[in-house]
Amino acid sequence: MMNKKTLTYIAIALLGVVGIASFLDDINNKGTWYGAKDYTHVIQTDSSVQKSIETACLDCHSNYTNPVWYDNLVPVSFLIKHHVEEGKHELNFSEFASYSLKKQKHKLHEIAEQLEAAEMPMESYVFMHPAADLNPSQRQAIIDWSKNAIQQLEQKDAQKNQN
């Protein structure tokens, strides 16, 4: 026979679960990172840079957000949703290949700039997602990658203009 105290604890625990469940809020970004138009189609990217972008950027800058459980909790979910909306609008790695060449170059320029200024990934996000914290060499690798990519795209552009 369970005593009254145990029953009370169970009741409180159940209420807690129901309470949390009712605050679950879906982050509605459930496409895929990679597809017909993702950035890897237009920029040569080695696997370590790709991995860094996946862990530090794609939650907000792609068609798929991979939430940790507390991301779905109100009010964290409100913040994440807002960041995803705004982040995707500014730069979407899943759609990057569909941007004009000019826009691609501009966004790559912005990427280098954001990382040099240590503006991205957003501090509040890194606080909640420590795995997204890039070390200086990972950061530098993305900066080099984006500058290199601008050159690749400029060569492509020059070739196109010759034909």
Ligand code: HEC
């Ligand atoms: C928590 C969500 C989040 C993460 C993670 C994140 N960003 Fe952002 N990013 C945003 C938001 C929101 C904006 C738009 C508002 C602003 O500039 O602060 C933005 C803006 C940008 C811009 C500016 C685009 C422009 O044209 O002005 C670039 C470039 C960028 N992010 C690159 C990155 C890169 C690269 C990473 C990974 C290293 C990253 N971001 C990680 C949310 C995020």
